[in-house]
Amino acid sequence: MKNSFENKAIDMFSYLFMAIFSVFCILPFILILSSSVSDEKSVQLTGFALIPKQFSLLAYEVIFQDNTIFTAYRTTIIFTVAGTVLCLIITSAMAYALSVKTFTHRNKIAFFVYFTMLFSGGLIPSYLLISKYLGLSDNILVYIVPALVNPFNMFLLRNFFKQIPDSLAESAKIDGANDIYILFKIILPLAKPALATIGLFYGLGFWNEWFTATLYINDKDLYSLQYLIMKVLREVDFMYEMDYLQGVIANYVAPSNTVRMATAVVTVGPIIFVYPFLQKYFIKGLVVGAVKG
């Protein structure tokens, strides 16, 4: 009798807790979506709401009127794709070399990489290096080059490579193949799931990038999408500056709040779209990383 009560209580709590937590997780998304298709006047009168009080697509008309969003999209896609590919190549090259047992100095090099996870010179010396001495400010490369190898991803991949039997590489070597050939033709095809995981780690990191832009980007054509959100949220002037609100007739209420929300909705789209992959491979990577350290 007591047991069945406890059973029910645990069931109740479990279902209720997950239901409530899920609602909280999804509500903000609905809130910005609903607000983005609301009429600005109704928002100013009664605030943002989960269901639009007066439907209006004006905010979307406004943001698609000039090419700010498109330019940011293009920039973000370029550095996300190029960055992910480059990161994967350099990371896997390094990870493979460090996984080869006959490579004499691999432990020293591994420590050389590991140490950067423990100690860093801090934000400012990197900032000086990148902006003053390498002159990468206002250059799309600044999104990519300073983030080429993430030590955590490198070690994750090295651990994965270590599990591939040595005999494969050895027999190829006997046939006269060099290490580069072995990496690209034998190892990487076997490591596709791991590459997918790490590619998504890198890709998501690039896609969500905004801090780099805060430090190094002034050129409006090189804004990343997330940085654009930041600008639109923080600086109302920015919206006027960018022709966002210029087509709006004078006695209209400038749709600044709904425009903010519409910008946010437009940038989050791709994440929702690739979400099933993100979920699958991130969980894999997390679990593997946790087991292997």
Next chain:
Amino acid sequence: MSVALSHNKAERVVMKKKKKSFLTDVKQNFYLYLLVLPGVLYFLIFKYLPMVGVVVAFQDFNTIKGIFKSEFVGLKNFEYFFTSKDWLIVTWNTVFLNILFLFTGLFFAILIAIVLSEISSKHFKKVTQSIVILPNFISWTLVSMFVFALLSTDIGLINSILKAFGFIQEGQEISFYSNPDLWVGILVALKIWKGAGFGSVIYLAAIAGIDQEIYEAAKMDGATRLQCITKITLPQLRTTVVLLTLFGIGDIFQGDLGMIYAIVGDNPNLYHTTDVIDTYVFRMLRQMNDISMSTAIGLYQSIVGLIIVFATNHLAKKYDSDSAIF
């Protein structure tokens, strides 16, 4: 004298041998060195050069003179920082917020994992798990947009709801953006909202790894479901919890700049409770353009951070050698 000489000679011979063996090693493993080279160069340039760059902390850095010609001023930059009252505030905020993030995150991640493992409906489990993991994948800038939609004084949803239920009257709206006391709670809630679902994945994996026979044996002995959770599941998670806590403690001196700057921004009303070392350094740079001082503060952070990592690792070894990070 002659002994010393011959000793030197012997040393030189050894050195020569080593040098030679390194060269032959490069020749033998040429392609491996070639593969590792871009990565090594990357770390050398973008990680190790800035470590040398910390000399700026001991200089009165002048943009025109640059790093090689600026004047050295000893520990003056550190003196400024440690005699200001700011250093205590930002250090405290960094550590305090990180500890709160760590333990609330831990609690909710474990709670979600246990609750999910108790849910029998596969469909419900799958859907809710997918939903609670979703916030992990969006950027803090987007979260900042959510926060604006929820908390802004005139048009935020929270104030609308409070008004609709009669908790506050028109004109009594809570002005979140000027009340620093509310923000510790808000930041903690946001961190849980964004990270707890994803954090639970690791514990779910650990729970899935527990031997089912233990539960069956316990049930045979009359253990209730709650007893199974508290006496079997939780103790079995201990190693994972300890390991992840140690990782977290190792990072306790690193403020979450990406989060806090995206959400709080340059809002001086909230500095008192939300300003961490990283945001402070960043502001030093952007608003005061004081390169030397901000480098000095960054160096203070890195060194204390390193000490904390070694200390936690030492503790981990003492507690359980398997839990040690290195």
